[in-house]
Amino acid sequence: MQSRPSPVPFPAASAFPKALSWVLVACLGAGLGIVALRPGQAIPAEDTPMEAVAVVPATVTALGALEPEGETLGIAVPSSAQGSRVEQLKVAQGDSVEAGQVLAVLDSYEVRRAxxxxxxxxxxxxxxxxxxxxxGAKNGAIIAQQAEIQRLNADQQARIASQEALVNRLVAEENNAAVELGRYSKLYDEGAISALERDSRQLTLEAAQQNRQQAAAELVRLQSTESPQLLAAQATLAQIAEVRPVxxxxxxxxxxxxxxxxxxxxxxxxQTVVRSPRSGVVLDILAQAGERVDAGGNLLELGQLTQMAVRTEVYESDLQRVAVGQPVQVSSAALPQVLQGQVVRLGWKVQPQSIITTDPSATIDARVVEVQVALDEPSSAIAQRFTNLQVTVEIDTQ
The missing domain is CATH 1.20.5 (Single alpha-helices involved in coiled-coils or other helix-helix interfaces)
Structure with a gap:
């Protein structure tokens, strides 16, 4: 007969309690060690101390707004023409203008042109x-006055000649009277005539002498003096020919x-014509033809869109990581692609934030510094139609 194998013997009943005791002691010790550690505290490794390393972000993110380089320029009417009405508007929105080009004509133009x-x-x-x-005087006036002087001179010479003839005639009469007196005196001495007849001839001679003396005196006056008319004519000629400094x-x-x-x-x-102070593009028309422009009001807005920029507001705590020349990426849901540029200027003052996000959890009273970003040529071409668009700016600080 085949015999059956002997069964494996079981440990004695006293051995189980002892082994279980050691297991419970080990678990209890481990639990006490875990409880002794603070929540979140790592178990220090022996002989390998660990140091905390700060992680610096590679970029600075900020909000910005697209604008033409040099900012948007508001074109106002001259101060003396404020309150005038726009008569003609020479440009439209989107037109390119040159410096000095006429933008508008005011209603007072015609009055001031007259x-x-x-x-x-x-x-x-x-x-x-x-x-x-x-x-001086006209040549005709001078010639006419000279002719008048010549006429007066001729008249003077004619008067002198006439007086000379009179004197000569009176001398002849005087001589004749003297001869008659001599002849009558001889006849009186002979007793042929009376004394009355002799005395009559004596009176005739004396009268002839007086007439001759008066004519001779008038002749001397005419020869030695000029006529008042001639003197006046000569003075008039001098007056019209003279050019006085006064x-x-x-x-x-x-x-x-x-x-x-x-x-x-x-x-x-x-002042009635509004001209462009520089070249650029008309961004907005603020007053149409027929409307009045009051004091402080602008007629239109002008910008230079050939070079676009981003006015960026960087938190004051991030400014120390930003430097001129750092590359920049500009993005917005309205843009067809991400724009490229670089930092060209850092602001000099800290000011309240003016570009506010629509996120209600964002800080709206933060202190920022303006940082100017210039876009490259391809990006400027894309951004030309998005002036004042709010964008997100990411500055690479590495």
Whole structure:
């Protein structure tokens, strides 16, 4: 017969309690060690101390706004024309303009243009009067006055000749009277005539002598003096031919005053025309034709879109990590792609944040520093139609 194997013997009942005791002691010790450690405290390894290492982000993220380089320029009407009405608007939104180009004409243009034309005419009249004074009298006037003097001279010579003839005739009469007196005196001595007849001839001789003396005296006066008419004519000729410095100075002062009036009229006229102070693109029209522009109001907004920039507001705590020349990426849901640029200028003052995000959990009273970012040429071309767009700016600080 085949015998069955002997069964394996079981340990004695006293051995189980002892082994279980050792297991419980080991578990209890481990539990007490775990409880002794603080929550979150790592178990220190023996002979290998650990040091904490701070992780510095590779970028600085901030909010910004797209704008033309040099900022947007508000074009206002001249101060003297404030309150005027826009008569003509010469540009439209999106038009490119050059420096000095006419943007608008105000309603007072025609009135001031007429004043400028009148001032120009006044200047021409004053200049003509100055030329007339400097040139003296007209040649025709001088020639006519000279002819008048010649006529008066001829009259004077004719009077002298007539007086000389009279004197000669009176001398002859005197001589004849003397001969008659001599003949009658002889007849009286012979007793042929009475004393009365002799005395009559004596009186005739004396009268002839007086007439001759008076005519001779008048002849001397005519020969030694000129007639008042001739003297007046000569004075008139000297007056019209003379160019007096005082007359020239007065005419020149009139010209200067007319020139000043013209300059003032042109300045007033220029105040009615709004011109572009620089080249750029019309971003917005703020007043249409027929509307009035009050004090402090702008007519339109102008920007230079060939070079676009981003006005970025960097938190003051991040400024020390930002430097000129660092590359920048600009993004927005409205942009077709991420724009590229670089930091070109850091602000000099800390100021309150002005570009606010729509996130309600974001800080809205933070202190920031403006950092100017210039976009490259391809990015500027894309950003031209997005002036004032709020964007997210990521500055690579590595």
């Amino acid at each position: 004043a400028a034309v009148r001032a120009e005419q006044d200047l021409r009249v004053a200049e003509a009067q100055l030329a007339q004074v400097e040139a 007359d020239v100075a007065l005419a020149q002062a009139t010209v200067d005053r007319a020139q000043a009036g013209l300059q003032q009229a042109l300045v007033d006229l220029n």
